[in-house]
Amino acid sequence: MRPTVTIYTTPTCPHCQAAKRYLKERGVPFRDVDVSRDRRAAMEMVRKSGQMGVPVLDIGGRIVIGFDRARINGLLGFH
Amino acid sequence: MLELGSLIESNDGWRLPAGEAGGNGGDGDATHYDVAVIGGGPAGLSAALYTARAGLRTIVLDKSPYAGALGLTDKIENYPGVPGPVRGVDLLKTMRDQALSFGAVYIQETVLSADGRTTPKEIITASRTIRAERLIVATGSLGRVASLPGEERLLGRGVSYCATCDGAFFTGQPVAVVGENEEAVEEALFLTRFARKVHFIVKGHTVRASAELTAELREHPRVTWHERTRVKEILGDTRVEGIRILPSGGSEEILPVKGVFVYLQGNRPILDFFQGDVPELTPEGYVKVNEEMETSFPGVFAVGDLTGKRVRQAVLAAADGVLAALAVERQLRGREKIRAAW
Numbered sequence: 001m002r003p004t005v006t007i008y009t010t011p012t013c014p015h016c017q018a019a020k021r022y023l024k025e026r027g028v029p030f031r032d033v034d035v036s037r038d039r040r041a042a043m044e045m046v047r048k049s050g051q052m053g054v055p056v057l058d059i060g061g062r063i064v065i066g067f068d069r070a071r072i073n074g075l076l077g078f079h
Numbered sequence: 080m081l082e083l084g085s086l087i088e089s090n091d092g093w094r095l096p097a098g099e100a101g102g103n104g105g106d107g108d109a110t111h112y113d114v115a116v117i118g119g120g121p122a123g124l125s126a127a128l129y130t131a132r133a134g135l136r137t138i139v140l141d142k143s144p145y146a147g148a149l150g151l152t153d154k155i156e157n158y159p160g161v162p163g164p165v166r167g168v169d170l171l172k173t174m175r176d177q178a179l180s181f182g183a184v185y186i187q188e189t190v191l192s193a194d195g196r197t198t199p200k201e202i203i204t205a206s207r208t209i210r211a212e213r214l215i216v217a218t219g220s221l222g223r224v225a226s227l228p229g230e231e232r233l234l235g236r237g238v239s240y241c242a243t244c245d246g247a248f249f250t251g252q253p254v255a256v257v258g259e260n261e262e263a264v265e266e267a268l269f270l271t272r273f274a275r276k277v278h279f280i281v282k283g284h285t286v287r288a289s290a291e292l293t294a295e296l297r298e299h300p301r302v303t304w305h306e307r308t309r310v311k312e313i314l315g316d317t318r319v320e321g322i323r324i325l326p327s328g329g330s331e332e333i334l335p336v337k338g339v340f341v342y343l344q345g346n347r348p349i350l351d352f353f354q355g356d357v358p359e360l361t362p363e364g365y366v367k368v369n370e371e372m373e374t375s376f377p378g379v380f381a382v383g384d385l386t387g388k389r390v391r392q393a394v395l396a397a398a399d400g401v402l403a404a405l406a407v408e409r410q411l412r413g414r415e416k417i418r419a420a421w
């Protein structure tokens with residue numbers, strides 16, 4: 001079973017748009033959290049990732065900072 | 080005079096590999112090209128000129144016409160065939176127009192990710208995914224590593240390279256932008272939507288961006304312009320708390336900012352879009368290529384300043400682009416040798 005994917009983003013962030021499209025193109029469902037509108041989610045993201053930059057992906061509890069294709073592929077079992 | 084056009088005639092039957100023509104996944108956000116060129120400097124545009132003229136579907140992805148080594152050169156008098164003095168951006172426009180006249184597509188977008196190992200090569204920007212049979216990388220050597228004191232330590236803790244990503248974290252706060260290129264100006268303007276105050280810190284007295292954009296920034300009520308000013312240190316323990324600057328002829332001062340956005344140039348090859356999976360490098364850290372400019376990733380070519388030439392000249396970069404283009408054309412059309420084309 002595929003891990004649950006949450007992606008923390010802001011609407012204007014190029015890397016966020018790229019990361020979301022990357023997941024969509026591979027048929028990966030994800031929850032998109034806009035941290036610019038949701039302060040609690042922003043705090044949650046900072047707590048999980050230890051930093052204040054987006055995108056942050058939570059893939060089954062594993063945190064990926066930035067649009068890091070290789071790590072995303074690894075955690076989702078893509079090659 | 081034998082021109083490349085005669086090669087096209089002799090290859091009328093050439094097509095994209097089977098199964099690729101409809102490979103857009105039906106959602107319209109992927110586009111397939113024969114050749115993708117990353118970088119719109121002399122190397123990339125010369126490559127595009129040749130591949131487009133050879134009838135290969137060619138796309139050039141360029142971060143900014145102002146971003147590269149030629150784009151920031153004010154006066155060129157020694158580019159053969161172009162009597163100067165001419166501004167770098169104007170020479171680039173001539174090159175771009177020439178490539179476009181043969182059907183190359185030019186898009187001003189930053190490449191965020193490129194997978195050099197697979198074929199087709201997958202190239203990702205914020206707004207599109209492009210697949211190309213061959214990839215020519217011409218991004219130059221104005222890249223940098225984190226070098227300001229405090230920068231690396233506080234990255235993600237107030238230091239950012241992407242205001243459009245992280246600006247919202249600084250709503251109502253004072254921030255600083257360090258840089259002198261078009262990207263720095265655009266990102267500083269973007270930050271005015273969120274930040275209470277934007278300190279724009281320039282080493283010289285001007286920026287390399289359009290006059291309109293520069294004026295908009297300078298006149299913005301929430302922007303303070305610090306020219307001829309050096310950054311000494313980004314301050315903070317676990318979060319950015321300030322930035323120590325030194326204005327020319329003045330004394331050091333500390334600006335109490337919560338965020339620092341850095342857009343500086345260096346002299347390292349720009350390969351970040353490979354996301355760590357880069358082709359083989361030379362001991363000096365440049366991209367290793369064979370005599371056809373192909374890297375250790377089959378189908379990925381590197382041209383221009385990326386290859387670490389002893390002298391960095393636009394005409395040499397342009398020549399690199401041509402070598403790569405001819406090799407790409409040969410590979411895609413299945414010939415063993417480059418056909419003499421002049």
